[in-house]
Amino acid sequence: xxxxxxxxRARPAKPGAGRSRPHYGTHLFxxxxxxxxxxxxxxxxxxxxxxxxxxxxxxxxxxxxxxxFNNFAQAWTQGGFPRYFMNSLxxxxxTIILVLLFSSMMAFAVSRVSWKFNVTLLIMFTAGNLLPxxxxxxxxxxxxxxxxxxxxxxxxxxxxxxxxxxxxxxxAFQIGFCTFVLSNYMKALSAxxxxxALVDGAGIWRQYVSIIMPLCRPAIAALATLELIFIYNDYFxxxxxxxxxxxxxxxxxxxxxxxxxxxxxxxLAAGATITVVPTLIxxxxxxxxFVAGLxxxxxxx
Amino acid sequence: xxxxxxLSEPAAPGTRGxxxxxxxxxxxxxxxxxxxxxxxVLGIMVGIPTLIQLxxxxxxxxxxxxxxxxxxxxxxxxxxxAAGMANYTYAFTDNPAFWxxxxxxxxxxxxxxxxxxxxxxxxxxxxxxxxxGSKIYQSxxxxxxxxxxxxxxxxxxxxxxxDNGLLNFLLGTAxxxxxxxxxxxxxxxxxxxxxxxxxxxAGYVMILYLAGLKGVDxxxxxxxxLDGANATQTFFRxxxxxMAPINIVIVVITIIESLRAFDVVWVIxxxxxGLELISALVITYLIGEGQSIGIxxxxxxxxxxxxxxPITIYLSRTFRKEKF
Numbered sequence: 001x002x003x004x005x006x007x008x009r010a011r012p013a014k015p016g017a018g019r020s021r022p023h024y025g026t027h028l029f030x031x032x033x034x035x036x037x038x039x040x041x042x043x044x045x046x047x048x049x050x051x052x053x054x055x056x057x058x059x060x061x062x063x064x065x066x067x068x069f070n071n072f073a074q075a076w077t078q079g080g081f082p083r084y085f086m087n088s089l090x091x092x093x094x095t096i097i098l099v100l101l102f103s104s105m106m107a108f109a110v111s112r113v114s115w116k117f118n119v120t121l122l123i124m125f126t127a128g129n130l131l132p133x134x135x136x137x138x139x140x141x142x143x144x145x146x147x148x149x150x151x152x153x154x155x156x157x158x159x160x161x162x163x164x165x166x167x168x169x170x171x172a173f174q175i176g177f178c179t180f181v182l183s184n185y186m187k188a189l190s191a192x193x194x195x196x197a198l199v200d201g202a203g204i205w206r207q208y209v210s211i212i213m214p215l216c217r218p219a220i221a222a223l224a225t226l227e228l229i230f231i232y233n234d235y236f237x238x239x240x241x242x243x244x245x246x247x248x249x250x251x252x253x254x255x256x257x258x259x260x261x262x263x264x265x266x267x268l269a270a271g272a273t274i275t276v277v278p279t280l281i282x283x284x285x286x287x288x289x290f291v292a293g294l295x296x297x298x299x300x301x
Numbered sequence: 302x303x304x305x306x307x308l309s310e311p312a313a314p315g316t317r318g319x320x321x322x323x324x325x326x327x328x329x330x331x332x333x334x335x336x337x338x339x340x341x342v343l344g345i346m347v348g349i350p351t352l353i354q355l356x357x358x359x360x361x362x363x364x365x366x367x368x369x370x371x372x373x374x375x376x377x378x379x380x381x382x383a384a385g386m387a388n389y390t391y392a393f394t395d396n397p398a399f400w401x402x403x404x405x406x407x408x409x410x411x412x413x414x415x416x417x418x419x420x421x422x423x424x425x426x427x428x429x430x431x432x433x434g435s436k437i438y439q440s441x442x443x444x445x446x447x448x449x450x451x452x453x454x455x456x457x458x459x460x461x462x463x464d465n466g467l468l469n470f471l472l473g474t475a476x477x478x479x480x481x482x483x484x485x486x487x488x489x490x491x492x493x494x495x496x497x498x499x500x501x502x503a504g505y506v507m508i509l510y511l512a513g514l515k516g517v518d519x520x521x522x523x524x525x526x527l528d529g530a531n532a533t534q535t536f537f538r539x540x541x542x543x544m545a546p547i548n549i550v551i552v553v554i555t556i557i558e559s560l561r562a563f564d565v566v567w568v569i570x571x572x573x574x575g576l577e578l579i580s581a582l583v584i585t586y587l588i589g590e591g592q593s594i595g596i597x598x599x600x601x602x603x604x605x606x607x608x609x610x611p612i613t614i615y616l617s618r619t620f621r622k623e624k625f
Contacts (some may be wrong), residue, residue: 023432030427034441040460040500041444043467048460062472102353105346113335113343114329121351123616128358128554130612132561134580135605138587139364142355145570148605172357175350201492204339208346233449235564239589255568258455265465272455279447287440294505295512 025105041276048072048269055266071270079257079271083276088249091166091238092231096224098171103178104216108208110179111186112194122183129176133169133236140169156243164243166249170231178223181296185219186212219296225286226293227300229279254266362605369598374589375587388599396596404575405491406607409498410559417499418555421506426536428507429514443508445501454568457497459482486577494565494576502558503577513541514545549618556611560604579604 047060052271054065075081077111106125110118144159151157159165193215202211212218238252254275261267283290372384374568392399414434422526424442428435446454459485460467468483483493525535541548563580566572572581579600586597 019506023430026430026432027429027434028426030432030438034438035436037441037445037500037504039467040456040497043579044456044459055465058464061475088418102350106350109343119620121347123620124349124359125354126619127612127616130355130615131358131362132555132580132604132608134561134563134565134583134606135365136358136361136585137602138594138601139361139368141587142594143361143364143422146378168353168357172353175354176358179350196585204335204342204346209540229447233452235449235567236450239567240584251451254455255451258458265459265462268455269459272452273461275452276448280444283444283447291443291508291512294508 005137044269044272047266048273050266050268052264055064055243056287060265069271071266072274075257075267075270078267079274080253081250081259081274082270083246084248084250084253085255087163087247088232090163091170091249092228093165095170095174096227098167099174099178099227100220100224102171103175104182104213104220105208106175106179106188107182111183112207113204114213122180125176127176129173129180131233133173137236137240144241152248160241161243161247162241163247166234169237169241170234174227176229178227181223181293182216182219185216185296189215218292222289222293225282225289228282228286229290232278236251250278310423312371327592352373355484362485365598365601365605368442368594369602371595371598372546373594375592384595388595391596392599398573398577399600400581402572402579402582405576405578406562408491409495409562410556412495413498413502413555413559416495417502418506418551420499421503422459422510424503424507425510429511434567435597439507444503444504446504446508448501450498450501450564453497453501454565457493458569461493485574494569496556498562498582500553506556507555508550509547510544513544515603516547517543549615553611553615556619557608560608560611579607 047083048071049067049069051066051070054083054247056061058064106121110122141160144165144294149158154162156162159168189212193211197207198241200270232249233251234249235251235255239247239255242248244253245253248256254271256269257271261271305351366379369388370386372382372383372387396410428439442452448456463469463480463485464476465477466483469480476479481489484490521539521543522535525539529539561580562578563572563584566576566578566581567584570576571584572578582600583597583604586593586600
């Protein structure tokens with residue numbers, strides 16, 4: 001910013017010097033970095049587009065042979081992607097709804113109503129989200145194992161190996177973050193909004209549902225996008241709780257593809273690329289919300 | 302049922318305006334104005350999330366501490382035996398993977414702090430200038446942030462492979478005996494993993510700093526350049542200190558990311574052979590062969606104690622000014 005202001009300032013004196021002149025070095029550096037940044041994904045895509053027979057014949061580091069989407073089709077069916085994407089959906093959607101419901105209620109209570117343990121609870125929620133999940137993984141695993149469930153409900157007889165276990169762990173872990181962000185957002189809303197409602201006799205629930213929540217729509221949209229990515233990308237909880245391969249979500253299942261597509265790097269690359277696609281779609285469609293969510297969480301640090 | 306206002310001010314003689322100021326002055330007593338029904342509603346709104354948070358985050362954390370002093374194979378609750386400090390003694394003195402894991406966690410932190418985070422800051426500063434194509438560059442650097450660390454591990458695996466990986470082709474060693482198995486060779490794989498982690502972390506830092514830089518008052522920079530400061534001086538003396546709140550967030554994120562590091566090494570080789578990390582040790586003892594809940598919990602508690610340092614710094618900075 002400062003460089004461009006000085007450039008602009010210098011322009012009347014030196015009309016010949018172009019505005020972009022001081023940026024040549026910057027552009028060179030950024031271009032080199034950008035190319036390096038694209039190489040790993042580019043290589044995966046390049047490998048995925050080539051048939052195995054051609055890479056065997058010409059080598060992976062070559063341009064010979066055909067380029068097509070056959071690996072993607074094969075990885076899709078052979079790798080069982082429809083199943084895994086379904087599992088991701090089954091886990092992600094309820095988690096986001098539960099996280100946003102609970103954290104918005106909690107955030108409302110600590111930011112809009114004044115009572116004794118406000119800050120204590122908010123600190124507890126925020127701290128919980130900052131813990132490494134491995135700290136509580138072992139007892140959580142044992143707790144879920146000890147919870148007895150009827151076999152018609154869970155074939156393991158416990159919470160292990162169920163979608164619910166992953167949903168619970170993710171919900172508990174993400175509530176803290178969302179509560180923190182939403183409470184900051186709600187605190188910034190004028191106190192008069194709910195004071196006026198209070199005078200009109202509106203109860204707490206009415207204030208929450210029809211006054212505060214509609215005003216939080218931008219924050220909720222940002223958090224929903226962020227959580228969508230977080231939960232979709234979650235590798236750890238399914239790894240811990242789910243033993244049956246056919247119940248794993250995509251992100252955790254992709255690791256097993258290394259075994260399924262043993263040394264067929266073209267298929268593995270295709271599988272990895274398929275996994276990227278949903279995030280890229282979310283990125284393109286909801287980029288604004290995603291970035292807003294990331295910065296919402298940090299701006300009020 | 303009485304209305305909330307009646308509860309707080311039984312006399313309520315004033316006009317609506319004076320009533321409002323009275324309410325605001327009596328802040329600590331605000332809760333008194335709630336009707337019984339409101340209190341029940343509020344209790345549910347606070348109670349359910351708090352119960353979830355306690356039951357599935359804090360009680361397990363506490364149980365980790367308790368189990369770290371016990372010997373247990375994880376089968377039946379009646380098999381739990383007190384073990385005193387035995388698990389910690391084992392962790393510190395007898396476990397061959399512990400000290401390498403500590404070293405790797407420290408290395409992870411240093412690498413993120415010295416390479417990845419400054420790189421993200423540099424990218425943010427460069428992209429914050431009004432240069433052509435800034436948005437395109439931002440998008441490119443940001444893509445890895447959207448990917449899971451597990452996927453990052455797999456994508457880099459393709460890049461790092463011994464015989465068919467791009468890196469060895471570029472180095473001209475592919476197919477020769479000199480070819481390095483970047484993720485398999487225990488003397489280099491931690492560095493290879495750190496570069497993969499940087500790929501993601503730098504973009505994350507960049508986005509946060511881009512937001513931070515937009516928040517810095519432009520007149521500060523104008524004033525500095527009028528006083529004859531050059532771009533570097535302006536940045537380090539004016540802009541960077543002005544971003545103090547975001548700097549704290551970045552420091553905390555960097556420390557916590559390095560303690561949480563798990564997915565990448567687990568995808569590569571389950572945190573063995575040169576890629577030991579404390580977090581991976583916890584899980585190895587939980588679901589690996591030779592399951593020992595006590596030893597795994599001891600590692601979890603060590604991780605917890607280290608994590609509490611950045612968490613405490615962050616919370617005390619964040620909630621210092623909070624007073625209701």
